[in-house]
Amino acid sequence: MTRLPPLLASVAMLTLAAPVAAQSMQGMNMPRMTMPAQKKPAAKSSAPAKRAKAKPVAAKRKAPAKATADPMAGMAGASQSMPGMEMPASGQTAPQGAQQAMPGMNMSGDQHSGHDMQAMPGMVGMAMPGMEQTGTALTAGNAPAPAPPMDHYADRQFAPADMAKARHDMMFEQGGQPFYQVMFNLAEYQARQGRDGYRWDGEAWFGGDINRLWLKSEGEGALREGVENAEVQALYSRAVGPYFNLQAGVRHDFQPSPNRTYATVGFEGLSHFMFEVEGALFLSTKGDLLGRLEGYYDQRITQRLILQPRVEFNLSAQDVPENRLGAGLTDAELGLRLRYDIRRQFAPYIGVSYVAQTGRTADFTRAEGKDPTTTSFVAGVRVWF
Numbered sequence: 001m002t003r004l005p006p007l008l009a010s011v012a013m014l015t016l017a018a019p020v021a022a023q024s025m026q027g028m029n030m031p032r033m034t035m036p037a038q039k040k041p042a043a044k045s046s047a048p049a050k051r052a053k054a055k056p057v058a059a060k061r062k063a064p065a066k067a068t069a070d071p072m073a074g075m076a077g078a079s080q081s082m083p084g085m086e087m088p089a090s091g092q093t094a095p096q097g098a099q100q101a102m103p104g105m106n107m108s109g110d111q112h113s114g115h116d117m118q119a120m121p122g123m124v125g126m127a128m129p130g131m132e133q134t135g136t137a138l139t140a141g142n143a144p145a146p147a148p149p150m151d152h153y154a155d156r157q158f159a160p161a162d163m164a165k166a167r168h169d170m171m172f173e174q175g176g177q178p179f180y181q182v183m184f185n186l187a188e189y190q191a192r193q194g195r196d197g198y199r200w201d202g203e204a205w206f207g208g209d210i211n212r213l214w215l216k217s218e219g220e221g222a223l224r225e226g227v228e229n230a231e232v233q234a235l236y237s238r239a240v241g242p243y244f245n246l247q248a249g250v251r252h253d254f255q256p257s258p259n260r261t262y263a264t265v266g267f268e269g270l271s272h273f274m275f276e277v278e279g280a281l282f283l284s285t286k287g288d289l290l291g292r293l294e295g296y297y298d299q300r301i302t303q304r305l306i307l308q309p310r311v312e313f314n315l316s317a318q319d320v321p322e323n324r325l326g327a328g329l330t331d332a333e334l335g336l337r338l339r340y341d342i343r344r345q346f347a348p349y350i351g352v353s354y355v356a357q358t359g360r361t362a363d364f365t366r367a368e369g370k371d372p373t374t375t376s377f378v379a380g381v382r383v384w385f
Contacts, residue, residue: 180206181384185296186218188380190353197222197376205237212237214247219255230254233264244269251282256323260284266292274298289317290325306347310335319360324368326360339382347382 133139150156155163168176184202199220205212214237219230235249244267251262266280277295284290294312301307312333316325337351353376357365362372 176208178206178208180204183382183384185382186380187383188349188378190220190376190378192374192376194371195222195225199378207237210239212245214249227255229256235264235266237268241269243271247280258322260286260288260323262290271295288320291315291317304341306339306341308335308337308339308349308351310337316361321364324361324364326358326362326364328359330359330361331355331357335378337378345384348380349382350377350379352376353378 152160152163152167182202182204184200186199186201188199190197190199197220199218201218203214203216205214207213214233214235216233216235217231219227221227221229231251231253233249233251235247237245237247240246246265246267248265251264253260253262262282262284264280264282266278268278269276271277275295275297277293279293280291282290282292292312292314294310296308296310299307299309310333314330314332316327316330319325319327333353333355335351335353337349339347339349341347355374355376356362357372365372
């Protein structure tokens with residue numbers, strides 16, 4: 001009988017502590033979370049409680065609940081498995097310090113707590129306390145635009161004359177110095193019926209990107225008969241765009257005889273679809289006006305194998321009997337050459353060339369006993385340095 005009073009005291013304390021433990025889970029208010037109803041404490045009994053052995057009860061497995069749209073739906077009843085978490089009942093507030101117990105949980109019931117309010121619709125442009133409004137967040141106004149920056153900002157810190165010299169030296173080293181090039185686009189042997197011949201077409205220039213001096217030469221001849229046509233041009237060239245130059249100067253014909261000197265104006269450049277084009281007008285000291293238009297295109301079959309179609313037209317504004325030229329289109333050349341770039345600066349080629357004279361020019365050639373049309377198989381080399 002000595003053990004009965006302590007046993008009764010323990011049962012009474014557990015009975016009184018049960019409602020307090022149930023209320024301790026009501027200190028946390030979580031939105032959309034339902035808490036199970038609290039059972040009323042059992043009435044106190046004066047009879048001494050008897051200990052009963054707990055029989056193991058097989059836990060029944062329940063089918064997993066279907067996922068719902070509410071992410072907090074599965075939290076119902078969680079208060080029973082989360083010791084030390086106070087869940088406030090409806091209408092109650094969490095006790096002070098409860099929010100610090102669970103970091104990252106919304107303890108205040110505010111659904112927007114922890115959200116970026118500036119990223120929410122309708123919140124753009126609203127001033128936030130302590131935040132500086134800059135850039136596009138500024139309110140509209142009519143203040144004048146800021147002054148544009150200087151082209152040469154370093155002139156604020158250094159003498160403008162010294163900076164101008166430094167820029168000049170830099171441009172000179174990075175492409176402002178004069179360059180030169182010598183190129184023979186055609187240097188070939190021509191095998192044709194009756195008499196074989198040769199032909200050349202080359203140019204050289206010296207200068208910068210805008211202003212240049214040009215020398216051009218072209219001509220042809222027959223083996224054992226000498227040069228039939230030969231000319232040299234000295235031109236000044238000025239760039240009028242990224243791809244075209246205007247040219248002006250003089251041209252002198254050494255053959256055919258009698259010799260002629262012409263004032264020359266023309267153009268040269270790279271047209272659409274990568275065609276190299278060239279055109280010029282020539283006015284002789286005798287008043288004869290001639291014209292020329294030519295072009296070619298490099299069709300790359302591989303990085304080294306290039307097919308080059310070429311066309312050239314020569315015209316005359318009047319008959320020039322002493323030079324055996326007739327008015328209109330005097331002659332036209334159509335060529336097709338296939339070259340192989342052993343190096344970019346050195347490329348042998350083979351091909352075919354067809355030249356036909358027309359009109360009065362063809363009549364002058366027939367009168368000399370020659371054929372006004374010529375078909376040649378050519379072999380040559382294209383070089384530049």
